[in-house]
Amino acid sequence: MSHRAALVAGGLxxxxxxxxxxxxxxxxxxxxxxxxxxxxxxxxxxxxVAVEGDALxxxxxxxxAVALTSGKGLSRGFHGExxxxxxxxxxxxxxxxxxxxxxxxxxxxLRGEPLQTGKRLVxxxxxxxxxxxxxEGEYSLTWQYVLPWEEGGVQGxxxxxxxxxxxxxxxx
Numbered sequence: 001m002s003h004r005a006a007l008v009a010g011g012l013x014x015x016x017x018x019x020x021x022x023x024x025x026x027x028x029x030x031x032x033x034x035x036x037x038x039x040x041x042x043x044x045x046x047x048x049v050a051v052e053g054d055a056l057x058x059x060x061x062x063x064x065a066v067a068l069t070s071g072k073g074l075s076r077g078f079h080g081e082x083x084x085x086x087x088x089x090x091x092x093x094x095x096x097x098x099x100x101x102x103x104x105x106x107x108x109x110l111r112g113e114p115l116q117t118g119k120r121l122v123x124x125x126x127x128x129x130x131x132x133x134x135x136e137g138e139y140s141l142t143w144q145y146v147l148p149w150e151e152g153g154v155q156g157x158x159x160x161x162x163x164x165x166x167x168x169x170x171x172x
Contacts, residue, residue, distance in 0.1 A: 031166045031167045031168075032166060033137075033164045033165070033166045034071065034072050034073060034074075034164060034165055034166065035070070035071065035162070035163070035164045036068050036070055036071025036074055036139075036162070036163055036164070036165065037068065037069050037070045037071070037161060037162045037163075038066060038067050038068035038069050038070070038071075038161045039066075039067050039069075039157065039158060039159055039161055040064065040065070040066045040067075040080055040141060040157070040158040040161055041064045041065050041067075041155075041156070041157045041158075042062035042063060042064035042065075042080065042082070042155065042156055042157075042158075043062060043063070043064055043153065043154065043155035043156075044060065044061045044062030044063055044064075044153070044154060044155075045060070045061055045062075045152050045153060045154065046058050046059070046060045046115070046148070046152055046153075046154045047059050047060075047152060048152075051087075051088040051089075053088075053089075055088035055089065056086075056088050057085075057086060057087050057088035058085070058086045058088070058114075058115075059083070059084070059085055059086075060082075060083070060084045060085075060086065060094075060115050060154065061081075061082070061083050061084075062081070062082050062084075062115075062154065062156070063079065063080060063081040063082070064079075064080060065077065065078075065079065065080070066078040066079070066080040066098050066161075068161075071165075073165075074132075074165070075100035075101060075102075075104075077100070077101065078098035078099060078100050078106070079098070079099045080096060080097075080098045080099075081096065081097050081098075081099075082094055082095070082096040082097075082110060083095055083096075084110060084115065086114045086115065090113065090114065091111075092110070092111065092112050092113060092114050092115065092121075093109075093110060093111050094109075094110035094111075095107070095108070095109060095110060096108045096110055096123060102130065102131070103130070104128065104129055104130030104131050104132050105128055105129045105130070105132065106125060106127075106128045106132045106135060107125070107126050107127050107128060108123040108124055108125045108126060108139070109123065109124045109126060110122070110123050111124075115143065115146055115154065115156065116143065116146050117143055117144070117145050117146050117156075118142065118143065119142070119143050119146075120140060120141070120142050120143075121140065121141050121142075121143070121158070122138065122139070122140045123138060123139045123140070123141075123163070124137075124138050125137040125138060125139070125163070125165055134167045134168055134169050135165050135166070135167055135168075136165070136166060136167075136168050137163055137164050137165035137166060138163055138164065139161060139162060139163025139164075140160070140161075140162060140163065141158040141159070141160055141161040141162075142158065142159060142160045143156050143157070143158050144156075144157045144158060144159040145157055
């Protein structure tokens, strides 16, 4: 093989390798959306401070059982934990993690109304671990009741927990 032919063959081989590498790095197409529904019962602590306008700002840490009644590919039971901040002016934000019986987790950002009876909360699923790696989605719920109890304690039950998830990217 001549020097020129070897260069052409080598260049062609590198071009083909580059094409295959680029194709291998493209993320897999997203799966279809899958819906789920359930409830969340939680208890924990709320620490509040007075703010202007006779309002209270609060930090809330709660945990409890997330029970899903539907949802293909998801566990039916999770231990849910959430940390939230209510600014006392009607804006609440936070983070949550749901852990299943195998220790696999689903992470989410929270936003919504204060932690009170009849108030709505929206979660944006930002990923997970184990069998939930690569998940994205969203959910919402309404607090059926929220009851204060001794020394800053709080407990509540959310109903109408509905959402959807899908797996994105190369994680399978």
